[in-house]
Amino acid sequence: MRNPNIAILGATGVVGREITKIVDELKIEFNEIKFLSSARSAGTKLEFQGKTYTVEEAKPESFDGVNIVLASAGASTSKLFAPEIVKRGGVLVDNSSAFRMEADVPLVIAYVNDEDLRHHKGIVANPNCSTSQLMLVLKPLIDKNPMKRLIVSTYQAVSGAGLAAINELTENTKARLAGEKFENKCFKKPIAFNVIPQIDVFTENGYTKEEMKVVNETKKILHLPADLPISCTAARVPVYNGHSEAVDIEFENEITPDEVREILENSFGVKVIDNPDNFEYPTTYDASGVDPVFVGRIRKNLAFKNGISLWCVADNLRIGAALNTVRICKKLIEMELY
Ligand SMILES: NC(=O)c1ccc[n+]([C@@H]2O[C@H](COP(=O)([O-])OP(=O)(O)OC[C@H]3O[C@@H](n4cnc5c(N)ncnc54)[C@H](OP(=O)(O)O)[C@@H]3O)[C@@H](O)[C@H]2O)c1
Numbered sequence: 414m415r416n417p418n419i420a421i422l423g424a425t426g427v428v429g430r431e432i433t434k435i436v437d438e439l440k441i442e443f444n445e446i447k448f449l450s451s452a453r454s455a456g457t458k459l460e461f462q463g464k465t466y467t468v469e470e471a472k473p474e475s476f477d478g479v480n481i482v483l484a485s486a487g488a489s490t491s492k493l494f495a496p497e498i499v500k501r502g503g504v505l506v507d508n509s510s511a512f513r514m515e516a517d518v519p520l521v522i523a524y525v526n527d528e529d530l531r532h533h534k535g536i537v538a539n540p541n542c543s544t545s546q547l548m549l550v551l552k553p554l555i556d557k558n559p560m561k562r563l564i565v566s567t568y569q570a571v572s573g574a575g576l577a578a579i580n581e582l583t584e585n586t587k588a589r590l591a592g593e594k595f596e597n598k599c600f601k602k603p604i605a606f607n608v609i610p611q612i613d614v615f616t617e618n619g620y621t622k623e624e625m626k627v628v629n630e631t632k633k634i635l636h637l638p639a640d641l642p643i644s645c646t647a648a649r650v651p652v653y654n655g656h657s658e659a660v661d662i663e664f665e666n667e668i669t670p671d672e673v674r675e676i677l678e679n680s681f682g683v684k685v686i687d688n689p690d691n692f693e694y695p696t697t698y699d700a701s702g703v704d705p706v707f708v709g710r711i712r713k714n715l716a717f718k719n720g721i722s723l724w725c726v727a728d729n730l731r732i733g734a735a736l737n738t739v740r741i742c743k744k745l746i747e748m749e750l751y
Pocket of ligand 1: 451454
């Protein structure tokens with residue numbers, strides 16, 4: 414099979430830039446590559462693998478002859494271009510929430526549920542960042558011991574809300590330290606020196622959309638029963654990059670912290686740092702800019718029978734978005750699904 418023609422849609426954004434870097438890092442073999450944005454950034458010059466490319470404005474014709482589109486340009490842009498991409502025979506790997514819960518769209522974490530890619534009808538969805546890092550940890554555990562209940566609390570970095578949010582943390586912090594007034598735009602409350610218990614909008618049941626994404630996407634990716642109890646609380650914290658999660662899992666059968674450590678130490682994409690006596694546990698400083706999902710603080714959960722609690726940290730821009738997108742691209746190529 415011929416190497417694919419690839420387009421990166423949203424190439425000038427936080428996630429798009431990361432995707433571009435990782436296409437190079439994972440040595441994705443392509444025939445041609447192009448970089449697309451809105452009219453705002455069209456004309457931007459971009460260096461990639463020793464060549465200078467000009468970012469083009471995305472239009473339906475941009476997808477002529479393109480086999481795989483790696484998109485991180487927001488849900489409305491994905492909805493606009495998906496039919497154009499599919500009509501032209503391309504596969505859209507989409508980072509937005511536009512198609513994640515559609516029945517005929519596989520929601521995939523590479524190395525967790527690759528086989529679901531075989532059912533794609535032109536669109537593959539990349540899960541939400543807080544769900545993504547959790548899947549690489551949960552999958553090897555529940556393969557050994559089925560899960561009965563899951564409670565997740567997230568501490569999410571501002572990079573998960575895009576470039577404007579990163580700048581807002583900087584400007585808000587400067588203003589606060591200088592004792593100046595600051596008008597927050599990206600967040601409902603000041604983000605500097607604060608924790609905000611809201612990511613995305615509230616839904617009817619009192620949970621936010623972000624929290625319900627963790628609940629629903631986890632069930633879809635891991636093929637869990639619809640009534641399996643999962644609960645999530647998602648908070649935004651004044652960290653530039655790297656999401657942290659406190660995770661409580663109840664298993665069907667007895668399991669010890671040592672068994673969990675051993676399973677995770679031998680699992681793809683996971684690195685265990687767990688020696689509290691020496692203050693060794695993962696923080697966002699360990700995770701930013703690298704690939705593994707880090708796990709530590711593995712201990713018996715005191716509230717559940719057969720329960721385990723752990724702390725899980727990852728680079729939300731990489732495993733939560735760009736790295737998984739490019740890994741999916743790699744799998745599509747290896748499995749000849751484009
Ligand atoms: N940040 C994360 O951790 C994260 C994680 C998972 C998923 N995502 C998702 O990824 C997407 C992008 O996030 P981001 O943080 O990278 O945002 P961002 O920094 O604001 O970048 C958005 C990108 O989309 C492009 N774009 C916007 N409207 C467009 C249009 N009509 N046509 C073509 N291109 C358009 C922008 O081009 P211009 O430069 O021309 O404006 C830019 O390249 C969102 O759907 C987000 O939900 C983000």
